[in-house]
Amino acid sequence: QKEVEQNSGPLSVPEGAIASLNCTYSDRGSQSFFWYRQYSGKSPELIMSIYSNGDKEDGRFTAQLNKASQYVSLLIRDSQPSDSATYLCARWGADGLTFGKGTHLIIQP
């Protein structure tokens, strides 16, 4: 089983601040990485994907990948109360998409 580890939280961040979410993975053969957002009672929604080392920015979201350290992160700038959700890190490999347990993020107004 290819493991994906996340701190379950909750992670509490003031509105307007930067939220930093982290994830590590065990399989060096993992090819690509994803961040999904899941609101309570809803299905996961893809918000970012990253395939190569470095940073990838999309609006207020920045994904960072460091394959040497087997580390993926998601930064959310100017955090809004609507960003409060569980964020799932996932890696994709030959065996499909493996998820971490998710980090519960709370944005405090």
Add this chain to the structure above:
Amino acid sequence: EAGVAQSPRYKIIEKRQSVAFWCNPISGHATLYWYQQILGQGPKLLIQFQNNGVVDDSQLPKDRFSAERLKGVDSTLKIQPAKLEDSAVYLCATGEAGGYGYTFGSGTRLTVV
């Protein structure tokens, strides 16, 4: 484009009963996955189809779970007999052949009492 359709949305059954879930993928999506998400945990892959063939079912409890994808389109997941620990949300996700990101359906919330 229409999303991934799943039904039913909710199901309550008694233990030892059987239940079936249905998934209709986005048109043209060759790959289909069934995930089980227990409350407070991330989704766990149960089975992966490529068209109508099984790619990976190593984590499917085959003594009670079965799945099929006829004609490479719709898929059904069945549990027989259900146990209390099967209470979870069952998510269907689909993607294009060779694609990495998946689109999830709204899921079926199963409660076994």
